[in-house]
């Protein structure tokens with residue numbers, strides 16, 4: 001149904017992705033009214049928009065799924081170790097059907113603005129269809145990582161006469177690359193997945209690489225029915241295991257430095273991780289100790305030179321920064337693809353792209369003639385999706401100003417922002433979602449928020465707002481955890497370096513998912529310590 005000026009909800013949320021859908025389900029169960037707005041024509045979130053060939057999640061299917069319902073868990077059967085985009089989209093549709101979630105979603109609608117109205121203690125939400133609604137709580141479940149595609153502002157882009165695509169906004173119909181000269185710009189996780197697929201089809205593929213990224217083999221395979229049966233039979237244990245893990249999945253570290261073993265033992269562990277695919281050696285200091293990190297970086301470089309026949313090409317593919325400090329890509333036949341006769345690798349750090357021409361791409365060295373161009377150039381992550389909405393808290397302060405365009409992000413637990421009452425984020429800035437299995441962070445955040453709303457309802461509390469000191473402390477602990485690692489030493493989308501003029505930082509909690517959960521629980525157990533709760537505009541109770 002179309003909303004009218006008068007519509008008022010307990011909660012307005014955003015998007016038919018994993019967080020929006022679980023939000024609807026949980027709110028309903030707890031007896032709240034909810035309306036979700038979704039720009040797309042159906043459910044799926046990023047899995048609706050991203051449809052490029054080769055797209056798979058880099059978290060295993062039995063970890064990258066909901067754990068809130070054992071019935072749902074048992075009814076769905078994953079077919080491969082790493083789920084493909086079509087399979088994930090089918091799963092999301094299955095969930096939406098099972099719980100009848102679409103009836104609380106207005107599709108093809110964007111939220112342009114959300115302003116907090118202090119007098120009425122309501123969020124006023126403005127939609128792109130010209131209408132507006134109000135809500136007691138605003139929960140912008142926008143997706144923090146890959147929902148704001150970044151198409152670099154190349155000179156001449158719109159003069160290009162061929163077709164062009166961004167991996168994050170891919171047509172629903174299959175794109176045909178047969179007989180074509182195709183260019184791919186970008187060699188991050190998306191580029192490394194799409195490049196081997198396009199190479200198989202295109203007449204010729206030219207890859208424009210600015211920075212080589214580390215890739216490890218995904219080791220993807222069909223799931224054995226016996227494995228599936230065992231996973232299904234152990235729902236409770238597995239849920240427990242995931243919830244109490246550092247990375248939100250089934251991976252476990254051994255409590256040992258990579259430097260505490262002989263070189264022989266270390267190489268054995270490296271080989272076995274590489275063979276098995278999908279994971280890293282289990283030493284506990286790969287991301288905190290430069291020397292330990294170097295041992296695995298060297299190992300991956302040695303693999304590249306083994307796999308890639310042309311030594312010059314191999315050299316170009318070798319990253320020279322700390323291993324894994326740009327997000328590691330899981331790929332299938334990525335390095336092998338450069339052994340094909342129809343694939344050329346261009347180093348655009350050496351010879352940068354000057355412009356896109358009607359015929360293709362011109363670097364400072366030469367023009368490459370292309371029929372199609374694929375941008376695998378990533379996303380304005382973490383703050384990008386939120387900043388697309390004009391969000392204003394107390395005194396009309398815009399979130400973008402408050403966070404100084406991303407230069408001074410501050411949240412409490414990645415869940416709340418001081419000055420923005422009755423607003424909660426899911427898998428947001430300063431939470432752990434960008435480095436762990438994001439789906440379990442979504443579940444954990446949604447459940448925390450529902451418990452909190454229930455508490456407020458029971459206590460007759462109208463507004464909840466993070467205290468500035470609590471937010472400042474949290475941001476400090478986020479920075480401390482990050483600074484103890486090697487991640488901060490490399491430019492990446494985590495630091496904001498992939499977007500021109502984006503302020504740098506590291507707004508991701510690296511203390512571990514388990515520790516994060518524990519902290520969030522303690523805050524709730526202490527009656528929402530660090531928050532101001534008020535019965536009405538004047539009366540504070542906490």
Ligand code: NA7
Pocket residue numbers: 145146152167185186187188189190191192209210211213327348376377378379493497498
């Ligand atoms: P990423 O990991 O941000 O990769 C983007 C790639 O595009 C990367 O190689 C960039 O090079 C390159 N890039 C970005 N802008 C430009 C310009 N202007 N010119 C040339 N090359 C450019 O995005 P993905 O989509 O691969 O992965 C995103 C996440 O999705 C992934 O980490 C998972 O969490 C899921 P750079 O390294 O900046 O030099």
